[in-house]
Amino acid sequence: MTTQFTVGERIAWYRRRRGLSQDVLAGRVGRTADWLSKIENGRIDLDRLSVLRLIADALDITLADLIAEPSLLAWTEDSGQHTVPALRSVLMDYRPGTGFRSAPTTDPTTLEELVARLDDAWSAYQAARFGHVTAQLAALIPDAKSAVAAYDGDDSRIASGRLALAYHLAATLLTKLGETDLAWTASNRGMEAAQLSENPLVIGSLLRSLSHSLQSAGEYTEAARLTHDAIAFLDPYMASAGRTLTSVYGTALLAGSMAAARADDRTTVRDFLDGATRAAKRLGSDHNLMWTAFGPTNVAIHRVSTSMELGDLQVALSLGPTLDTSGVPTERRVRHALELSRAYSNANQRDDAPATILEAEQAAPEQVRYHYLSRHLVQTWIRTQRGKPPLRLVELAERVGVA
Known part of the structure; x- marks a missing residue:
């Protein structure tokens, strides 16, 4: 299935492969055949993941099949010519590491060096340099595994946390790249290491990772349920929590709010966002402790995103354009810009929508290129353009791979 297919065209293609009529498929998702016909023909734009998940379930396919993921990670100076396959090999390697003991063949990486390399990789991610992150992780994970195996006692637990x-x-x-199964593998292996670290901060962080991986697979209800479990785990520590644990706690709630929105659970969205708001007030201002980018701004960003997932366009348009995101990392700023562009597009503000994405692309070209939302929006604009599309839109479509 090529990226040149729209979401509607993919639905039609899979529907025919399943031997289903429009009446039957529409009935399975509680909609009319006329609605489905308009979706397949591109007369109605479908970008809500909750609805796409219902259709994917009815067709017995994955959500990724409908949104054309995973994305091909381009070769860059940062990544070289070894990208996701190299990372996959690392994640599938069960040689000595966590849970094993063996004599190291070389001196293990020091705990200080692991910290420095981890910070470099996370900082690169927050700057949306995905190729660089891939290359760094392919070397960092094996070195961290070796350190866990080589050290004893507290040092081994610290290495497990790293x-x-x-x-x-x-x-x-x-x-971000749509590699759903591989992301789940990474989260699971991370949770195993987190438990060995015996560090509530690390365990709480990995619970959030599991939530994101579940959402990537379209398991929204389960991801929201996991957030309840994460909060129950962290709650006993919160009475004396410092800023870092408060940030981990608040960010877990934000992840849960997105899961609940995609599960169309408004009550849980409100509860999670209210909890995150209280945590942000406790923190006082925006911080990036343990790479959480947590604070009042990130809570507001999630209010916009959850509003869009719930179909509350006016809420998103009221809050989104007024939000100052200059104090949060690039990845957060650009994610908000994509959501704002979606809101403009749904409101038929066809000048503001592409302008917002083009501005975001200047800050984070890789993030814009690989996010399903930017690809979907640009493809929709190209297909629904009256007359010849503007050159800047055609060039953008080429860059994001939907020309």
């Missing part, structure tokens, strides 16, 4: 956070980053990156 390894867990490297796996967390791998899962986060892979969800």
Whole structure:
């Protein structure tokens, strides 16, 4: 299935492969055949993941099949010519590491060096340099595994925490690229390492990673349920929590709010966002502790995103354009810009929508290129353009791979 197919065309293609009429498929998702016909013909834009998940379930396919993922990670100076397959090999390697003991063949990487390399990789992710992150993780994860095996006692537990956070980053990156199964593998292996670390901060962080991986697979209800479990785990520590644990706690709630929105559970969205708001007030201002980018701004970003997932366009248009995101990392700013572009597009503000994405592309070209939302929006604009599309839109479509 090529990326040149629209979401509607993919639905029609899979529907025919399943031998279903429009009446039958529409009935399975509680809609009319006329609605489905308009979706397949591109007369109605479908971008809500909750609805796409219903259709995917009815067709017995994955959500990724409908949104054309995974994305091919381009070769860059940062990544070289070894990208996701190299990371896959690392994640599938069950040689000595967590849970094993063996004599190291070389001196293990120091705990200080692991910290520095982990910070470099996470910082690169937040700057949306995905090729660089992929290359760094392919070397960092094996070195962290070796350190876990080589050290004893507290040092081994600390190394396990570093390894867990490297796996967390791998899962986060892979969800961005649509590598659903591989992201789940990274999250699971990260949770194993987190438990060995015996560190509530690390365990809480990996619970959030599992939630994101579940959402990547379209398991929204399960991801929201996992958030309840994460909060129950962290709650006993919150009475004396410092800023870092408060950030981990709040970010877990934000991940859960997106899962609940995609599951169309408004009550849980409100509860999670209210909890995150209280955590942000406790923190006082925006911070990036443990690479969470947590604070009042990130809570507001999620209010916009959850509003769009719930179909509350006016809420998103009221809050989104007024939000100052200059104080949060690039990845967060650009993610908000994509959501704002979606809101403009749904409101038929066809000048503001592409302008917002083009501005975001200047800050983070890789993120715009690989996010399903930017690809979907650009493809929709190209297909529904009256007359010849503007050159800037055609060139953007080529860059994001939907020309």
